[in-house]
Amino acid sequence: MRTLFCLLTFATLLLRGQEEGDAGGKPAVIPAAEKTKLQALLPAAARPHFYRSDLYEYIDGGAEIYHQYGLAALAHQEYRAGDTDVTVDIYDMSEPLRAFGIYAAERSPGYHFIAIGAEGYSNEGMLNFLQGAYYVKLLGFSDSGKSAAVLEDAARSISRKIGGGRTVPQVIDWLPAGGLVDRSQKYVIKEPIGHECLSPAATAVYRVGDQETTLLVSLAPQPQGVVAQLKKSFESSGTVAKFSGLPVEAWRGANRYEGEMIFFARGRYTIVLIHPPPEPEKFLREILGTMK
Helix, strand or coil: CHHHHHHHHHHHHHHHHHHHHCHHHCCCCCCHHHHHHHHCCCCCCCCCEEECCCHHHCCCCCCHHHHHCCCCEEEEEEEEECCEEEEEEEEECCCHHHHHHHHHHHCCCCCEEECCCCEEEEECCEEEEEECCEEEEEEEEECCCCCHHHHHHHHHHHHHHHCCCCCCCCCCCCCCCCCECCCCCEEECCCHHHCHHHCCEEEEEEEECCEEEEEEEECCCCHHHHHHHHHHHHHHHCEEEEECCCCCCEEEEEECCCEEEEEEEECCEEEEEECCCCCCHHHHHHHHHHCC
């Protein structure tokens, strides 16, 4: 029995190690070249700590979304500059679009944005920015309450070392400009609005009249099949009916959990308008007119 217990324990630990190593499709061991690349970006000589599949040890409960977006590695460094304790986290997300996805998931249009990297924002004792395939997060604490300048110096140092272009990736480059809430765009890689069939998708918030509505553009293959799955979901949880007034076959669904949506397929996209405004035909026709 003791031998059997040991074998079962070993198998459980092995399986857990495989699951952790496979998180985000990445091996558990961080290559030396990746560590060297990240260490060269850090603003201080202090020795960093690196995370990948063990990211949960650093941000317990928040690691999964980083793996979903393709985390290659995190370089974590703590050091002291003057009277300020500084924490630097540089997330290598493998590619710019995935870095934008996790950055946009954590920003809000109402933040105080600053001109660092492709885009950044700051608050008391905090500065985050996006550049290339990297999402950089800095924290600072000082007895004098003057950590902002230290964080900005560190951020600009990292930005210079990253180099390259400083543009925010565009998931969809044909979104209508009228009424678009600035910096509301997101790239959702898993289960947009709770529907896996829509993955991945771009979303943006629009102000139409006095109401805000969210436009979702799904990049999932076989859009007609995606529309069929959405219809089936609303049939089982609420109501769904044809929506007239557009040059495409569209549907209007509603249930008590998700509210109301209008959705249709066009070309390689599935379009979903969430919480549509009154008389949404004009806005939807504008979308159809700008689509590429």
